[in-house]
Each structure stands twice: as C-alpha cells, then as structure tokens.
Amino acid sequence: MxxxxxxxxxxxxxxxxxxxxxxxxxxxxxxxxxxxxxxxxxxxxxxxMLVSTAEDRGLEAVESLLANRPVATTLEARRAALAALLRIGGDSFTLAAINDNLKGCGLNAVANETGTPGQVQVRFPDVPGIPDGFEEMREIIESILPAHVGIEYVYWYITWALMEERFETWGDIEAISPTWEELEKMVK
Known part of the structure; x- marks a missing residue:
C-alpha cells in the first residue's frame, strides 16, 4: 500500500x-x-549496508577498501568472497583459517600442507585446468598467505580413464571438434 x-x-x-x-x-x-x-x-x-544482502553500491564500497577485487562470476560468490576477505585477522594462519580466507579469491581454492616446512599446495577442486582470472586470484592468494610460505599451484585435467568412460571412440571426440584445452577440461 x-x-x-x-x-x-x-x-x-x-x-x-x-x-x-x-x-x-x-x-x-x-x-x-x-x-x-x-x-x-x-x-x-x-x-x-550488509555484505550478505548488498547487490551493487554496498559491494563496490567494500571492494574499494580492499587491495584486490575477488574474481567471482555470480552475486552470491562475490558476497561470499568479500565476507571471507573481511574475516581475515591476525590469527588467520592455521590451515583451516587459511582455507576459509582463500574463499576470498572468488573461487573455491584449497591449501594443503606438503610435508615440506614453509611450503603449501593450492588447488582449485571445482575448476579443471587453470581457472579464468587466475592472475587476479593469484594476487589475492599471495596477499592472504604469509609471505614466507612458498606456494605451489596444482591444476587438474581429464584423465585417460575418464576420457575412455566418456567417449567410446576417437570418432566421438572428433565429432564435437574440441580444442585440446577444451578436451582437457571435459571432466563432467
């Protein structure tokens, strides 16, 4: 009314x-x-005024306070990434806290200990290959992780076994004419 x-x-x-x-x-x-x-x-x-409900000006205001803008393709992912970046504090250096903070890059990124002191692996479990916007994500990840920690980025692609499950013959692959990069990322 x-x-x-x-x-x-x-x-x-x-x-x-x-x-x-x-x-x-x-x-x-x-x-x-x-x-x-x-x-x-x-x-x-x-x-x-709340990151969880903001749609434009509120998110832009928060992003203007940060050194890097998250690489996110959806509104929900952008909100989640900004919320993760805002949670970073002085005690954010346990593996669980670092993994929570890595959500700030705008994509699911996971850090794992390698067994070598001062070295971690960062992988992107939801995205095959090198993610789009990786350079921006890399800047964010490297600003989140402590400077003395070495970072090894790990990417994943389709395996021959998955390819054999998905395609019966090379003719099936040639019928869709993918580039090698497209074929590498056909994991679903």
Missing part, C-alpha cells in the same frame, strides 16, 4: 476532509509520494 493511500485511510474515519479530487487529497498524494521515495531509499540503504 502506498503512503498516500495509508494517509487517506488514516484520516477517513474523522470525516472532516474530502480526500478525493480536492486540494486535501492532492496534498496527501504529494506527501505520500515523498514518503514512498524515502521508504525506497531506506530499503536500499538497509539492503546495501
């Missing part, structure tokens, strides 16, 4: 005002429109 209608319903029981087609009615319409605009602005402010 608009505020103009609300104001008219509020005053109608008094039976003092003629609210339709009169100066009083037009005044209430104008005041109602102004209150509707205020309500819309307040709803936008309320939505944009």
């Amino acid at each position: 608009s505020y103009a209608q609300y104001l008219k319903e509020l005053l109608a029981p008094l039976r003092v005002y003629d609210l339709e087609g009169t100066a009083n009615g037009r005044e209430l319409e104008a005041e109602g429109q102004a209150l509707d605009q205020v309500e819309d602005t307040l709803e936008e402010i309320q939505r944009e």
Whole structure:
C-alpha cells in the first residue's frame, strides 16, 4: 500500500476532509509520494549496508577498501568472497583459517600442507585446468598467505580413464571438434 493511500485511510474515519479530487487529497498524494521515495531509499540503504544482502553500491564500497577485487562470476560468490576477505585477522594462519580466507579469491581454492616446512599446495577442486582470472586470484592468494610460505599451484585435467568412460571412440571426440584445452577440461 502506498503512503498516500495509508494517509487517506488514516484520516477517513474523522470525516472532516474530502480526500478525493480536492486540494486535501492532492496534498496527501504529494506527501505520500515523498514518503514512498524515502521508504525506497531506506530499503536500499538497509539492503546495501550488509555484505550478505548488498547487490551493487554496498559491494563496490567494500571492494574499494580492499587491495584486490575477488574474481567471482555470480552475486552470491562475490558476497561470499568479500565476507571471507573481511574475516581475515591476525590469527588467520592455521590451515583451516587459511582455507576459509582463500574463499576470498572468488573461487573455491584449497591449501594443503606438503610435508615440506614453509611450503603449501593450492588447488582449485571445482575448476579443471587453470581457472579464468587466475592472475587476479593469484594476487589475492599471495596477499592472504604469509609471505614466507612458498606456494605451489596444482591444476587438474581429464584423465585417460575418464576420457575412455566418456567417449567410446576417437570418432566421438572428433565429432564435437574440441580444442585440446577444451578436451582437457571435459571432466563432467
């Protein structure tokens, strides 16, 4: 219900005002429109002030505070990445905390200990091959992980066994004419 209608319903029981087609009615319409605009602005402010509900200006404001912008393709992934970056603190150096913080790159990145002191592996389990936007992600990952830690990036591709399950013959592969890069990433 608009505020103009609300104001008219509020005053109608008094039976003092003629609210339709009169100066009083037009005044209430104008005041109602102004209150509707205020309500819309307040709803936008309320939505944009939280990372979990922000859609544009709120996310841009948070991103302007950060050194790197997360590489995220969806609104939900962007929100999750920013929330992860905002959680980074002085005690974020356990493996679990580092993996939580790596969500800030905008893609599921997982760090694993290698057994060699000062060395970790970072992999992208949801994306075969080198992820799109990897250079931006790499900057974020390297800013999250402590500077003294060496990082080895691990990528995965289709295996011959998976290829044999998916395609019966080379003719099946040639029928879809993939490039080698496309073929390497056909894991699903």
